[in-house]
Each structure stands twice: as structure tokens, then as C-alpha cells.
Amino acid sequence: MNFRSIFGLVGQFILLLSVQVLLLKNLALFGVAFCFIYLLAILLLPISIRTIPLMIIAFFMGLSVDIFYETIGMHAAAATLLAFLRNFWLKTVSPSGGYDEGSIPSIRSQSMSWFITYSFPLFFAFSMLLFSVDFWGTGNWLNVLNKSFFSSIFTLILAIIVQLLFFPRRRVI
Amino acid sequence: MLRILQFLYNLRAFILFVVLEAIAIWLIVSNNSPQGAAFFNSSSRLVGSVLETQSSITDFFNLDDANKILQEENATLMERLDITYTHPDSTYIEMDSAFEATFEVRGARVISNSLRFAQNHVTLNKGSKDGLKPGMGIFNQEGVVGRVKSVSENFAVGISLLNTDLLVSSKIKSSDVFGSVKWMGDDAKKAKLLYVPRHVIAQAGDSVITSGFNAVFPEGIPIGIITEVSPSTDNPNYLNIDLELTTDFSSVGYVYLVENTQISELDSLYSQSELPNEF
Numbered sequence: 001m002n003f004r005s006i007f008g009l010v011g012q013f014i015l016l017l018s019v020q021v022l023l024l025k026n027l028a029l030f031g032v033a034f035c036f037i038y039l040l041a042i043l044l045l046p047i048s049i050r051t052i053p054l055m056i057i058a059f060f061m062g063l064s065v066d067i068f069y070e071t072i073g074m075h076a077a078a079a080t081l082l083a084f085l086r087n088f089w090l091k092t093v094s095p096s097g098g099y100d101e102g103s104i105p106s107i108r109s110q111s112m113s114w115f116i117t118y119s120f121p122l123f124f125a126f127s128m129l130l131f132s133v134d135f136w137g138t139g140n141w142l143n144v145l146n147k148s149f150f151s152s153i154f155t156l157i158l159a160i161i162v163q164l165l166f167f168p169r170r171r172v173i
Numbered sequence: 174m175l176r177i178l179q180f181l182y183n184l185r186a187f188i189l190f191v192v193l194e195a196i197a198i199w200l201i202v203s204n205n206s207p208q209g210a211a212f213f214n215s216s217s218r219l220v221g222s223v224l225e226t227q228s229s230i231t232d233f234f235n236l237d238d239a240n241k242i243l244q245e246e247n248a249t250l251m252e253r254l255d256i257t258y259t260h261p262d263s264t265y266i267e268m269d270s271a272f273e274a275t276f277e278v279r280g281a282r283v284i285s286n287s288l289r290f291a292q293n294h295v296t297l298n299k300g301s302k303d304g305l306k307p308g309m310g311i312f313n314q315e316g317v318v319g320r321v322k323s324v325s326e327n328f329a330v331g332i333s334l335l336n337t338d339l340l341v342s343s344k345i346k347s348s349d350v351f352g353s354v355k356w357m358g359d360d361a362k363k364a365k366l367l368y369v370p371r372h373v374i375a376q377a378g379d380s381v382i383t384s385g386f387n388a389v390f391p392e393g394i395p396i397g398i399i400t401e402v403s404p405s406t407d408n409p410n411y412l413n414i415d416l417e418l419t420t421d422f423s424s425v426g427y428v429y430l431v432e433n434t435q436i437s438e439l440d441s442l443y444s445q446s447e448l449p450n451e452f
Binding site: 031 | 185186187189190193194196197198199200201204220223224227285286287288289290291292293294296330337357358359
């Protein structure tokens, strides 16, 4: 982790955050599928990062999205859950032989099918918490499940597209 | 003792998780009351200016429609002015308080709006500097939009009618029966009229307007049109009335804000007679 890669990560954070609040805020396919592409920034942090700094980053990232979404605390709570689960889930889905030193959990460094198993449950956990809080008290659980499922799929598809388009193929040394 | 500390140290990630979630829940709860002032929301200066720039770009594409709507509205208003205008003559009548203007109207532009969640909000480009106050009603030429929740110097945040927390006092136009309109959290075009007793005869196609009872909106602003009337399933004393909202929330651009200038007098009267004033 050198200065340049930190700089790149911060840029990636700000870019994804502005795409989220400026372009994707009012986007909902068929009224049920939302996109939370800013989570990709949390998912793509290096594998070696510890849970505690990860959760703090995710909390403040969620909070900044919240300010634009008028939903103070909701994205923060859900993003913290995602960050908390991420490292456990990474351990569970580790490929035989483990991860390379200092690699990031992306499609380029692993594989497409691995990335889907890695990210889909995390997106789903995030959306479940977010929509449960949003629909708290209305008792409309079917709607919560519906929105969570389709939002996770939509977010996953966009996350794959973003990686295929904008992340350079890793050079073989 | 050392082992307890070691145990806690091993659990540090989980403890931090619980602490962060607790903070988040506290933020949600303390911001959730429809009337309460919020700490940080899109009425803050930085966020507000970002949203304003964004909406000034997107609004450019709607200018044509906005102009057309304004022109139509101007035409109807001029027509009405022509009817009521009489030439001044020599008599002078002292107006009493019954004729005093109770409602003051201001205009604003919506710079951020959501309609897909269960708690939706609108952000406006005017703030306390322009005389906006929490509690003012928001509407446009189509119907009721919401209520102002909190204001900063330059911006204001309102809860949209598409918010499960907001009840608007309203009545059926043809029969003057009153009830409360509430959005049920699913479809941005549909709402329900609650607390209408069973004996009332209501029909699909009747329009529902604000009642003027809650002192937020003047009487007669449209809210919706009844689409279906059926007996309520959970409370046999009331009817289950479905509305189609007249406001198209996906294209709310310019709105009017209305303030009741006599609300403080009304409030003190309520508190004197120990009645709760339900907004």
C-alpha cells in the first residue's frame, strides 16, 4: 500500500460517490431495482484490510450518501453491516490456495463466477437492512424482499460492467 | 481481569460494529419525527449547492413544459381577476378580520425529490432568508406536494406527501365529509383516504381536496380523485377509499409554499382551551 494506490482509492471513492448521488439517486428500474454502485468501492478495498478500519470507512461513506438521500443513518447502518460481513465472507469463499499477497477482490484478479459469489450475498444483506429500515412499521415484508432481491441483481450487473469497462487488465509479469 | 480484557479485545470488531450500528439507529430515530429539526440533511450549504447545480442542469430540459404550465395558469388567473375586478367608486368599507388574508403564498423550485422510498423528501432552493418556516404547506398547480420540515438559511427540506408519516386533513368535495389522506408506501400515484365513516356515500370519481382544518393548507387545494370505495377490512366502522393523486410527483419542478399568518393566534387559542393541535 503506497501513496499512489491510496490516492487512487480516494479518487475511486469520490467518483463512485458522485455517480451514486448525481446519476443513480432517482433511478429505479420498474420501481423495484435500485442501484447502490458506491458499495463497489468498499468491496474492492484490498483483501488485507482489517475489519475495523473497513467498518469506519463504510460508515462515513454511507453517511455521506445519506445526506444526499435524506435518509440519515440508513445507508450508514447498512454499509457498516456490509463491511462487517465482508471479511468473514472473504474467508469463506477463498479459492483453494488462498489469495495473492496484496491483491484486491475484483473480477480481474479473481474470476467472474468468484466475484458473483463474493458480492451478491453482501449486496443482498445490505439491501435487506436498508429496505427493512425504510419500510419499518408498514409491515410490507414482501415488498422489502422484492426490492432487495432485484436491487442486488441490478447492483451486481452494474458492478460487473464498471469493472470490465474501467479496470485495466492485470499485466502478467 | 486480564482475561476479560483479552476477551473484549478479541471481540473488538464486533463491539465497534454494534457501536456504529447504534449510532446509525440513533441518527435514524432522532431524524424521523416529521416535525423535528434535522442535524444534517440536504439543506446544508454544501449539499444544497451541489443539488442546486445538478437541478439547474436537468431543469433546463423541462423549461418548455414549465413555461407552458405557467402560461396556462396565468391565463386562468387573469380570467378570474377579470371577473372579480370592479371599478372603484366612492364608498369605502372597513374590512374586518374575516376578510384579512390568512394565507401568504411564496414560490420555490424543487432541487431534489425522491419517490421510490417509503419516506420521501423534497429539497427546495429557498430558505429562512426568503421567509420559509417549518410547517408551511407545499403545493403546485396540480395539488398538494408536502410540508416543510426544516429550513436553513438558503435551502429547505420538506416531507413529501409520498411519506408514510404525513397525514393531510382533507374532505370529499361533493359531500364535505372529512378524513385524512395517507400514502401507503407502495405506488407513487395512489393513496388512501382514512377515517371516513361507513354511512357516507362516496363514489369513484369524486374529488378529494384539502379541508382547511389543519391550518397548514387553505381549503380547496386538490389532492386526488377517488378510484375505489369498499368496506374496510380491519375496522368495520370506516370505509376503505383509494385515491389517485392528482400531483405527478415524478415531474414536480416549481412549487408554491403557503403560510398561515394567523397560526400563532390559532395555536394559543388551542392551548388555552387545552386542545391538541394536530397538524
